[in-house]
Amino acid sequence: MNYQPDKLYQGIILKKVIYRETSIICNILTPQDGKITLLAKGVRQSKNPAFGLLQILAELEFSTHRKKDSEWHILKTCELKQTYENASFQTTAILQAGAELFDQMIIPVPEATTYYILLKNYLSYTHNFDNNSIALFWRLLLRVFELNGITLDLMHCVSCGKETSLFNGYHLQKQGFICPQCENDAFPLMIEKITTEEKDLLNILPAIGIKLDSIAISPQAAKQITRILMSHLNLHFNDHFNLKSLKLI
Ligand SMILES: [Zn+2]
Structure with a gap:
C-alpha cells in the first residue's frame, strides 16, 4: 500500500493559508507528532462537513491519511473541540x-x-x-x-x-x-x-x-x-x- 494507516489527532491550528479554489493548508500543533502540515481539500465549499472549522486558534480532533514518505497529511474527518478566539x-x-x-x-x-x-x-x-x-x-x-x-x-x-x-x-x-x-x-x-x-x-x-x-x-x-x-x-x-x-x- 502506498498510504500510511489513518491516524487520529488532536491539534491546535497555528496557521492557515488558502490553497487553490476550495482548499486550505494548515500548520497544526499536535501532542503526538509535533507540528504537522495538513491539506484540507474542498473545505471552502459550504456543503463540506469541515466547512468553517479550520480557523487559527481552533482546537480540533481530526483524522488524516498520508502517502508513505510524504510530509503532507490529507484531512479525512474533523470535529471542532473548541476555539480560543476571544470577543476582544x-x-x-x-x-x-x-x-x-x-x-x-x-x-x-x-x-x-x-x-x-x-x-x-x-x-x-x-x-x-x-x-x-x-x-x-x-x-x-x-x-x-x-x-x-x-x-x-x-x-x-x-x-x-x-x-x-x-x-x-x-x-x-x-x-x-x-x-x-x-x-x-x-x-x-x-x-x-x-x-x-x-x-x-x-x-x-x-x-x-x-x-x-x-x-x-x-x-x-x-x-x-x-x-x-x-x-x-x-x-x-x-x-x-x-x-x-x-x-x-
Ligand atoms: Zn551590574
Whole structure:
C-alpha cells in the first residue's frame, strides 16, 4: 500500500493559508507528532462537513491519511473541540501572537506534549482577562526561553552578576538585564532603557498570573517589554521570529 494507516489527532491550528479554489493548508500543533502540515481539500465549499472549522486558534480532533514518505497529511474527518478566539480584538491578536510564535518555532517531537500543554494553557488562561493579557504573552515567552535554553534572568544583573531586580535596561550584546551601576559603564546604544513602570512589571512577571486584575499596563510599557523580550528571542535565533499579530496590539 502506498498510504500510511489513518491516524487520529488532536491539534491546535497555528496557521492557515488558502490553497487553490476550495482548499486550505494548515500548520497544526499536535501532542503526538509535533507540528504537522495538513491539506484540507474542498473545505471552502459550504456543503463540506469541515466547512468553517479550520480557523487559527481552533482546537480540533481530526483524522488524516498520508502517502508513505510524504510530509503532507490529507484531512479525512474533523470535529471542532473548541476555539480560543476571544470577543476582544486585542486579546485575539495576543492569542494569535502565541500561535504565530509556535508556528515559527522548531518543536522537537519528543517535546511536543510539553509545548502543546503550554500553548493550550496560554490560550485558555487569557480568556478570563480582557485587559493586561499581553502580560500572559510575556510569561509564555519566558517559558519558551527556558525550553530553548535561553532563560532570561530576572534576579541578577547580566553584567556584574549581582543579585538585584532593580534593572535599568536590557543589554543587547550581553542579552540580559543590567543594573544601574553597570549601565553607567555601558555603551548607550547597547542598552534598551526601561522605565519605572516597566521595571515594576518585570519584577512581578514570573507571578503575573495572579496579579492580572490588579495591575494596569500602559501602552508604552506593553510595547517596550514586548520589544525587549522579542529582541531576546531574536538575538538567539538570527532574527527568525516576526510576529505580525504583535503589530495589531
Ligand atoms: Zn551590574
